[in-house]
Amino acid sequence: MTKIIAPKGTKDLFKPEILKWQFLEARIRQFFSRFLFQEIRTPIFEHSELFQKGIGSETEVVQKEMYTFRDKANRSITLRPENTPSVVRAIMENNLLTEIFPVRFFYIGPMFRYDKPQKGRFRQFHQFGVEIFGEASAEVDAELIFSAFGFLNEVNIEDIEIYINSVGCPQCRPRFLPELQAAAQKQQNELCPDCQRKISTNPLRIFDCKKQQCIDISNQFPKITDYLCQDCHDHFQVVQRTLSTFEVPFISNPRLVRGLDYYTRTVFEITSGQLGAQDALLGGGRYDHLFQELGGKDIPATGFAAGIERIILHLDEIPETKTSIIFIAYQNAALKTEAIKLSAYLRKKGLPVFMDYNARNIKKQFKKSDRVGAAFTFILGEDEIANQSISVKNMKTTEQIQIKREDLDQWLRKHM
RNA sequence: GUGAGUGUAGCUCAACGGUAGAGUAUCGGUCUGUGGAACCGAAUGUUGCGGGUUCAAAUCCCGUCACUCACCCCA
Structure with missing residues (x-):
């Protein structure tokens, strides 16, 4: 196959x-x-x-x-x-x-x-x-x-x-074409086979030929602009x-x-x-x-x-327009459902969100967050769940803060 | 339709006719709550396909297909 x-x-x-x-x-x-x-x-x-x-x-x-x-x-x-x-x-x-x-x-x-x-x-x-x-x-x-x-x-x-x-x-144009054909006919033997064929089928296109020999000859032909x-x-x-x-x-x-x-x-x-x-x-x-x-x-x-x-072919590389992506990381499999809930919440707000459903550890998730070019990584761990908050890491500055879940909307308005 | 050049790992490319390799990417580990780096390891190929020559072919020959470029034509 x-x-x-x-x-x-x-x-x-x-x-x-x-x-x-x-x-x-x-x-x-x-x-x-x-x-x-x-x-x-x-x-x-x-x-x-x-x-x-x-x-x-x-x-x-x-x-x-x-x-x-x-x-x-x-x-x-x-x-x-x-x-x-x-x-x-x-x-x-x-x-x-x-x-x-x-x-x-x-x-x-x-x-x-x-x-x-x-x-x-x-x-x-x-x-x-x-x-x-x-x-x-x-x-x-x-x-x-x-x-x-x-x-x-x-x-x-x-x-x-x-x-x-x-x-x-x-x-x-009908007055011009016979003149052109007549001129081409006279020098028929010096034109390339393609051009010879064009004399009867489409004489105008003799001018298109790129062979120097044909160009030199057709330069002497009558010009449409004179007719x-x-x-x-x-x-x-x-x-x-x-x-x-x-x-x-x-x-x-x-x-x-x-x-x-x-x-x-x-x-x-x-x-x-x-x-x-x-x-x-x-x-x-x-x-x-x-x-x-x-x-x-x-x-x-x-x-x-x-x-x-x-x-x-003439265009320079176009830089990718950066959207501020949020990556959601979760500490262990037990918290995956919470993470999914959070992703749904954010996506309903129209925000670009990504997460890894098969992640084994936080490290891998940070790696992935980096790969997708996330601006922020939201971290859900046991601690965050316990005190109803989310850790937010700015991937560029590496700065990390913990925000209360109730303050999330306010944070989003400010940063997204 | 005609001609030339090139086909090797996902990508970029090595390998005198004598065991198919490197870089990079991927995956795993060092490192079970913190990315970019480093180190260690793994996986990946009917060498485009088919035939021929040879003890032996990625390598030479023929054919074929694909890509690239040129002719032609056009945007």
């Missing part, structure tokens, strides 16, 4: 790692509420069709990385590889555009992609993200980037770079101007393209040099036609998603 271990690309979280997660999650809720974001939670799994239509059936994510299976009624179900299509679906399904205003949501939760794990990449990984609906103006895109930048600063992540670009819209229609051009200008007003440092990079099909106009990415190969901390952009794509009205939208594991 072989040992059962966690599936590849998943992991268990506990102290001290979990402290970082708790810290980060608390900060996310706190920080984004300043921008009037509300939390939304959508199902972990959806009908596969949602992601095929939403993300794009030609994307790598949909083609190779989805956890898709048939349920017992033979429905095709997929564990969400990202959250944006689900949020859009939820908004349409629940008519949230008319129910809640402003329509700004954040989410935190697990996502699933069948990828080969490596640093900063897991099969079950976690993202938080925000989505803004019904706001088309360029300033909103800038505000979104400002919030992302501000959040990373808030958790003391500083060694980062912000890249932005515009990928145009259904008006101008933007007037509206997209103006939009991108305002985004950049507003980012400056927000005092957000950014690099305009015409090579920046994203792996999901739904993006229009503004796209952006924040990367960190500390991460190695998986350097994207966060990425997003505008997706003005996803609603329509999924069968709804035409609602402008913009958002981003951030990799929690990747952010955690």
Whole structure:
């Protein structure tokens, strides 16, 4: 019989790692509420069709990385590889555009992609993200980037770079793609096999290739920013101007393209040099036609998603917040019942209490008290029982006093 | 999906082809009303798994699985 271990690309979280997660999650809720974001939670799994239509059936994510299976009624179900299509679906399904205003949501939760794990990449990984609906103006895109930048600063992540670009819209992108394809076709033989394949399937992604040879060649290719229609051009200008007003440092990079099909106009990415190969901390952009794509009205939208594991890699150790624990020690087995009664009394008062039911002697109990980091050890011995009192030892100062049982509440009010 | 590196006690790691060990953690004792320290002692392993070479394999070879990193993709 072989040992059962966690599936590849998943992991268990506990102290001290979990402290970082708790810290980060608390900060996310706190920080984004300043921008009037509300939390939304959508199902972990959806009908596969949602992601095929939403993300794009030609994307790598949909083609190779989805956890898709048939349920017992033979429905095709997929564990969400990202959250944006689900949020859009939820908004349409629940008519949230008319129910809640402003329509700004954040989410935190697990996502699933069948990828080969490596640093900063897991099969079950976690993202938080925000989505803004019904706001088309360029300033909103800038505000979104400002919030992302501000959040990373808030958790003391500083060694980062912000890249932005515009990928145009259904008006101008179709004019650009043939030009790009034509240019790539001319130098086809010099491109790597992957890029050659991308020429017909997804030419924009040639810009993503990290091979120097391909980078040099594609640097000569036409740039999307030179092909933007007037509206997209103006939009991108305002985004950049507003980012400056927000005092957000950014690099305009015409090579920046994203792996999901739904993006229009503004796209952006924040990367960190500390991460190695998986350097994207966060990425997003505008997706003005996803609603329509999924069968709804035409609602402008913009958002981003951030990799929690990747952010955690940047976080320093979080010191454990100390609660004043009370450890109850008893002199011998006969006094155990008294000790249990005392523990119940204290716990009903909402105090953190610990005791050892199998203790053989006081010494062992003090050792345990020390191990759990107790602030005080309450001692019940024959003497204490006889004169209706409790001995209280301050574990830090080693000071010990005896208090009357009737004075216990007063002592607790003062010290706990 | 492709490639490289690593798999030995709970953890961190040793061991020339020749009896599997140390530190640490755990448990017990010195110490039955007082913790952190010290000292003494105990327990813990199919050396990831399977095969091969050899008188002899943790060690060499092959396969497999797992982990890590990189490609790819992305957060």
